[in-house]
Amino acid sequence: MRLKRALLALCLTALAGTGAMAGLGALDRAFPPPLDPPATATEIVGRDGSLLRALATPDGAWRFRVSLDDVDPRFVEMLVAYEDRRFFDHSGLDPLAFGRAAFQLVANRRIVSGGSTITMQLARLTEPRTERSLAAKLKQMARALQIERRLSKREILERYLTLAPYGGNLEGIRAASLAWYGKEPKRLGLGEAALLVALPQLPERRRPDRHPEAAEAARDRVLDRMVVAGLMETQEAARGRDHAAPARRRPLPFLAAHAAEAALRDHPGEGRVRLTLDRRAQEGLEEVAREAAVRLGPKVSLAMVLADAQSGDILAEVGSAGFFDEARFGWIDMTRAVRSPGSALKPFIYGLAFEEGMVAQETIIADRPSNFSGYRPKNFDLAYQGDVSVRTALQMSLNVPAVHLLDAVGPARLTTRLRHAGVGLALPRDEAAGLAIALGGAGISLRDLVQLYTGLANRGLATAISDRPAEGPRAAATLLDHRAAWQVADILAGVTPPEGANQRGIAYKTGTSYGYRDAWSVGFDGRHVLGVWVGRPDGAAVPGLSGYTSAAPVLFDAFARSGVGIAALPRAPAGAARTARADLPVTMRRFASPRAVPDDARVAEPAPQIVFPPEGARVELGAAQGEAAPLALKLQGGRAPFRWLANGRPLDGPTRRRTASWQPDGAGFSTLTVIDAAGRAASVKVHVE
Structure with missing residues (x-):
């Protein structure tokens, strides 16, 4: 029974x-519980997934989607041990935790610990309660059971780490890690991880920027609990207490502003947009831009593009000196603006001449006043060097030799070759390409100029550049024969770096547009191309602006701080070499222009004349480490090369430049003399005080 x-x-x-x-x-x-994925911030990320820029959610929260793969496993281990030891064993509720909490409440007559599981906390975050009551708690428990039936333990942790509060409008471990420590949660230190474990319990009372003592005390309790649980040694926990809590909340990254704006326009509604930019390189170039802007003046801006010549990926780009700088029109992306390139296209003229076998590096070419059917180009310094080698003409960026070569090659052929490489020059309406292209008489953007220079870094093969990832190889086209490309690169590798810069194993070219409106410098090694533009976005002239003094120093500084390793320039291919003039065929020892006529009114160079310092000048020089500072010397006229003497003693070797410097050896009268290639001399006496 x-x-x-x-x-x-x-x-x-x-x-x-x-x-x-x-x-x-x-x-x-x-x-069912409301388990739709939470709205998260829009992310612009770099090539390795690192955050470049973000837009907050519509409700103003900084909340990023989180994957456990992107979080330090030690942090997750500490979180579970501190918040919910039996998380992986229960089904949403932990009776033992409830019993412990009840016993502590009775014994201490206050709440010592809660019985909420991580799943219950997720239920509360997903469906915030309006009141603290038994009914609300029971509902939260029921929701926890429902959540456990629908999500895996991994998914529950990821949802919790996306929604957990960390003070202010920071939600989720990634926003907290970036805002409080300036790093991704994968790289958290021990003490940092402990503080972020404790913060969601009382996010406002433990905010480290407002309540550092409370934050550090909560962090220390987490570390002590880990020691008791056997998850770390006492010494390790002590090291976690060494550093103070962060004193301020860091701003979230705001890098590559112009590229990010363009990406957001092109991908509306997407939560995550990837660019090819390298965060380290981007940070380096933006730092260079901020510092250079101070030197350049209040209305002068600058832009930079760094690209991988082989893949075509843009690794860093700076559209202006400051996105929010109204005086510099900072919102305008000057990497895309069409401006006059000055002399920056000359290397491709020389490349075509090499390709056609018209010249070699040591071929002599005339730099004298010439008349090209009414077009009379002048050099930047309004002086002429006479007979020079092709190598010297390109390195000194002489105008007349470049026009001679373009006249022989043909402007139409140059523009056709550039179009074949994916770059079209902007010409005046209804006008054909003319010889003025050699000196900047056409428009081009910085991006397009960098794309052309990938052909010099990549053995003549120009690669289309972009900051958007490509599914396959980017379009590429032959810009120059590989032997001609090497000849040009070899010449540009010998250009003297700007004052104060170290030779970094790069080749580079500068350019200055008519009227001092644009200064350019483009440099490359065997893998990378970096282009710099300096000027005013409104097109106004900037007195004293030049590619060599304004843009080239920025180029060398940016290369140094970009973080990219300098790759060796391409080796000479078979059949390419630097041949001495005596070993050249007779027909290549001197270049004869097919159409140019000497301008007889100015064919003879005037005798040299020292224009600074003037005769009888009394020069006060500041002391630098007990010695007088160098004195700048300048001359006009004469035929290069020049030799300078001070009190009968030579200064340096022969130079083709019309400027030099002299270090006085003491106060008193001194005689300065310059002798040109024709043996003509000029002298001045000065008194150094």
């Missing part, structure tokens, strides 16, 4: 349990 009653009771219990489960299942299906 007793056995029958026991069997009956067992059956009734099973039926009741089955009915209850069916009822809970029906209730669960009727009232």
